[in-house]
Amino acid sequence: MMLRKMLSVLTLAASLGMATTAMAAMPSHPQLKLTTIDGKTFDLSAQKGRWVIVNFWATWCVPCIAEMPAISAYVKAHAGKVEAIGVAYDDTELADIRHFIQQHPVSYPVARVPMDKPPHDFDEPLGLPTTWLIAPDGSVAKHFLGPVTASSLAAATGVK
Numbered sequence: 196m197m198l199r200k201m202l203s204v205l206t207l208a209a210s211l212g213m214a215t216t217a218m219a220a221m222p223s224h225p226q227l228k229l230t231t232i233d234g235k236t237f238d239l240s241a242q243k244g245r246w247v248i249v250n251f252w253a254t255w256c257v258p259c260i261a262e263m264p265a266i267s268a269y270v271k272a273h274a275g276k277v278e279a280i281g282v283a284y285d286d287t288e289l290a291d292i293r294h295f296i297q298q299h300p301v302s303y304p305v306a307r308v309p310m311d312k313p314p315h316d317f318d319e320p321l322g323l324p325t326t327w328l329i330a331p332d333g334s335v336a337k338h339f340l341g342p343v344t345a346s347s348l349a350a351a352t353g354v355k
Contacts, residue, residue: 221335231280266279282308324342
């Protein structure tokens with residue numbers, strides 16, 4: 196419960212629009228290989244040549260839910276140039292996340308990562324939503340703490 200309260204406070208602060216550069220502890224070219232909620236594999240290394248939005252969110256995070264349509268529309272509008280992976284950084288049961296995605300559909304794959312096991316090459320999110328923008332060469336281009344918009348993604352990628 197304490198962790199949720201702390202994340203809620205950080206989410207509120209993040210909703211003010213703070214963005215930062217990538218954190219030093221994270222490798223400059225992170226690896227990420229996850230099983231999506233539909234049983235497929237998402238491999239960040241297979242996305243070379245495209246911008247990749249790695250978006251950490253949770254079913255209980257209101258700003259996360261609010262940004263999902265913008266990310267989805269941006270990915271759809273720039274198919275072939277921009278990809279995304281939604282990382283449900285959430286201890287919610289997988290079946291409940293599947294149901295949530297049915298209620299809030301997105302145009303990109305979603306995977307669940309338990310809060311006590313963040314992906315190895317990514318810094319643990321300090322608040323939600325947290326988004327890392329990976330450049331076409333596989334390097335970390337930008338780290339956003341707080342909701343992203345189509346305009347903030349376009350400004351960071353140059354893909355308009």
